[in-house]
Amino acid sequence: TKTENQMLIIFGASGDLTARKLVPGLFNLFKGKHLPKNFVVLGVSRSDMTDAEFRKKVALESEHLKSQATVKDFGLVEDFANQIFYEDLGSNYDVNYSRLEKRISDLNSKYRTENNYIFYLSTPPSLFEAIAKNLTDQGLNDETSGCKRLIVEKPFGYDLETAKALNKGLQQYFKESQIYRIDHYLGKETVQNLLVTRFANSIFEPLWNRNYIDHVEITNAESGGVGSRGGYYDGSGALRDMFQNHLLQIVSLIVMEPPIDANAQEIRNEKVKALRSLRIMRDEKTLHDHTIRAQYVSSKINGEVVKGYREEDGVDSESTTETYAAIKFYVDNWRWKDVPFYVRTAKRMPTKVTEVVIHFKSPHHQIFKDSGMFNKDNKLIIRIQPDEGILVKFGVKVPGQGFKVERANLDFYYSGLTETHVMEAYERLLLDAMQGDATLYARADEVEAAWEFVNPILEYWKNSEAKVYGYSAGVWGPENADDLIEGYGMWRNPGP
Numbered sequence: 001t002k003t004e005n006q007m008l009i010i011f012g013a014s015g016d017l018t019a020r021k022l023v024p025g026l027f028n029l030f031k032g033k034h035l036p037k038n039f040v041v042l043g044v045s046r047s048d049m050t051d052a053e054f055r056k057k058v059a060l061e062s063e064h065l066k067s068q069a070t071v072k073d074f075g076l077v078e079d080f081a082n083q084i085f086y087e088d089l090g091s092n093y094d095v096n097y098s099r100l101e102k103r104i105s106d107l108n109s110k111y112r113t114e115n116n117y118i119f120y121l122s123t124p125p126s127l128f129e130a131i132a133k134n135l136t137d138q139g140l141n142d143e144t145s146g147c148k149r150l151i152v153e154k155p156f157g158y159d160l161e162t163a164k165a166l167n168k169g170l171q172q173y174f175k176e177s178q179i180y181r182i183d184h185y186l187g188k189e190t191v192q193n194l195l196v197t198r199f200a201n202s203i204f205e206p207l208w209n210r211n212y213i214d215h216v217e218i219t220n221a222e223s224g225g226v227g228s229r230g231g232y233y234d235g236s237g238a239l240r241d242m243f244q245n246h247l248l249q250i251v252s253l254i255v256m257e258p259p260i261d262a263n264a265q266e267i268r269n270e271k272v273k274a275l276r277s278l279r280i281m282r283d284e285k286t287l288h289d290h291t292i293r294a295q296y297v298s299s300k301i302n303g304e305v306v307k308g309y310r311e312e313d314g315v316d317s318e319s320t321t322e323t324y325a326a327i328k329f330y331v332d333n334w335r336w337k338d339v340p341f342y343v344r345t346a347k348r349m350p351t352k353v354t355e356v357v358i359h360f361k362s363p364h365h366q367i368f369k370d371s372g373m374f375n376k377d378n379k380l381i382i383r384i385q386p387d388e389g390i391l392v393k394f395g396v397k398v399p400g401q402g403f404k405v406e407r408a409n410l411d412f413y414y415s416g417l418t419e420t421h422v423m424e425a426y427e428r429l430l431l432d433a434m435q436g437d438a439t440l441y442a443r444a445d446e447v448e449a450a451w452e453f454v455n456p457i458l459e460y461w462k463n464s465e466a467k468v469y470g471y472s473a474g475v476w477g478p479e480n481a482d483d484l485i486e487g488y489g490m491w492r493n494p495g496p
């Protein structure tokens with residue numbers, strides 16, 4: 001697909017994301033010659049900076065960029081940096097944007113970006129609507145000449161009500177087709193590969209249902225704590241920060257029916273149907289039995305003392321915000337009736353890993369009575385990160401007399417596939433938005449359906465005495481989390 005000449009205008013440009021993800025992503029696109037001939041980045045924020053200072057900060061002297069560019073790229077970094085500009089807004093984002101409009105239109109004429117503008121909102125969400133309004137006041141939402149797109153960062157809403165209000169707010173100024181809601185997990189190759197695994201093969205999909213699948217497990221673990229983001233995180237928690245968005249997106253790709261086509265409309269129609277079929281937990285007993293929250297407490301890892309969550313900077317010393325959430329739920333539709341899903345996400349785990357485990361049922365007539373442990377052990381493990389790949393566990397005969405069955409692995413690693421550059425999530429997503437492809441962006445109804453499911457859990461945790469368990473930093477969460485998975489023994493803890 002051809003990318004039109006265009007300008008990317010980043011709001012909140014002095015923030016961490018611009019230097020850490022956006023500019024390095026753009027640089028890789030530049031290096032890979034994916035950017036259009038005429039392309040300009042305009043950073044916008046409240047800080048007072050010149051173009052030169054901004055270029056230094058996000059490109060020329062940026063550690064993040066340096067780690068991507070080889071020495072021989074140095075000339076390239078300079079060429080790339082020359083396409084970057086900066087404009088400050090003064091003390092506030094909610095001001096008259098006539099000066100900004102003038103700057104945009106000057107750059108547009110000078111660099112021939114043909115009135116194609118993408119606005120990337122990387123500010124606190126409370127500013128999204130005001131920015132959309134002020135852009136509209138300057139006619140910058142008008143697609144009569146050139147495209148106008150709005151990319152919004154997470155978090156998209158704080159709960160169901162605020163997400164709905166935000167959708168409504170933005171849609172007053174931009175059409176849904178102009179709005180791109182980022183979920184960077186959708187930019188990950190392995191997450192997209194869930195669609196290919198299921199729908200480009202004939203060996204998995206026939207088994208992909210309640211007749212053959214026993215239960216589904218998803219683990220998202222991070223070894224880091226909340227770091228410098230305590231202030232944000234304490235008002236959020238694992239359920240809002242990871243589960244409502246990234247993990248439910250993964251769930252929707254596992255649960256969805258085959259779309260009739262791989263375009264944005266069809267795929268997102270099926271995803272929203274999947275999300276709407278999650279059984280919403282309404283009564284206290286279910287909420288109590290099927291959800292677990294916990295916080296990491298101080299412990300020693302490799303001889304070093306690691307702070308507990310409540311001791312982290314920016315965190316309330318009596319906080320009940322969860323850094324661990326484990327949820328059991330069902331999907332009420334024909335395909336998934338009665339198949340339990342177990343999903344957990346946490347910080348300060350032993351390692352950083354995200355994986356999906358499809359546990360298949362045992363053969364219904366067992367003829368190898370001595371096969372012991374293997375019987376319940378057919379698994380498809382999709383490693384989202386790291387060691388991206390797919391693992392199938394199946395039984396083989398142990399050589400020798402009798403029929404002893406052992407477990408064997410069929411293991412595929414992405415790293416063994418090609419030497420081609422695998423795009424980083426942000427790189428891929430930026431390019432898609434530049435090409436007007438919204439397949440990997442969340443639609444309004446998807447985001448709302450995910451909040452519908454999450455909202456009662458948030459309410460329950462807020463208003464009830466639901467216990468906040470503790471777990472030592474560096475272990476796989478509280479022991480009680482195994483109770484959730486009763487009947488199956490325990491969670492599968494991926495190795496380091």
Ligand code: BG6
Pocket residue numbers: 154222241242
């Ligand atoms: C972000 C969360 O959306 O995703 C962070 O706000 C989390 O808390 C991060 O650390 C995880 O992303 P990844 O790509 O490192 O798994």
